[in-house]
Amino acid sequence: MRLRSIELALPGAGEAARFLADVWGCADAGQRGARHYLRGSGDLPYLVRLTESRENAVESVTFTCARARLAGLARAVAAHGLKARPVTSDDPGGGEGILVELPEGEVLRFLAGSASVAPIAPHPRASRRVMPVKLTHVVLNAIDAEASARVVEEVLGFAVSDRTRAMVFLRCNRAHHSTAFARAGFASLNHIAFEMDDLDAVMRGIGHMRDHGFAPAWGPGRHGPGANVYAYYIAPFGAVIEYSTAVERVAADHRAGTPEDWNWPDKRIDQWGLSDKDTTALRAAEEKFRFHRNWAPAPLSRSARG
């Protein structure tokens, strides 16, 4: 299974799309009505969908998988009585699958048959680009992070990679985490992390953002769990976004770490200790994108259940 994309609704979607394309480094993947699509250099048709709307909302976080896996997911979702409905994607790449709602209204979309696209190769004489490859994780805030993580683990088949005092990290393939639930006290988008080619690309990204007047809200640094490099920003459209790279790959028999395994020395919250974290600004930004609660679940059809 792969994390593919996030779908957001917001006022000023066009302006937000221009920021992601012109400053952050994504490539424009087109517009369909009120929907703007941004892609990376990898083979996914898009990473972020921005839909013009009166209010901010997370519409879904989308994963792709094989049809057999989707059929198993649909059976498990139905057996556990989760709110769900079959969906056919009319986004670039298409695909069909299910929308599943987690305990706090978090909406995950699982698609099979979503088409990939040709990667964007670097220009031979301009290889020092700032362009995300794909999303590497989407972290969600939760009132009860353990409850949401339990559903994702026990029903959707993800595995817990680590627990810290702040988060539960979950993987759906060999990457240490594709999502995590933060123990925030409210349900919302925590942040969207974009995978960069390497450490150099993260640092070029920081420089490129600096050229446009943006300083990181946290970073650069290297996390404990997952050991990925990070630089967090608050985007002009309100969401927290991250340049990231080199997330750890874990073995199938990986033992999930506990909060006791992740104690930092005094005044240190990452491996490098280079930067301060603007906790107040990040927290305020994390409250900006909540979940819609206005979609109607429907019985999963025979075909959706496989």
Ligand SMILES: [Fe+2]
């Ligand atoms: Fe992150």
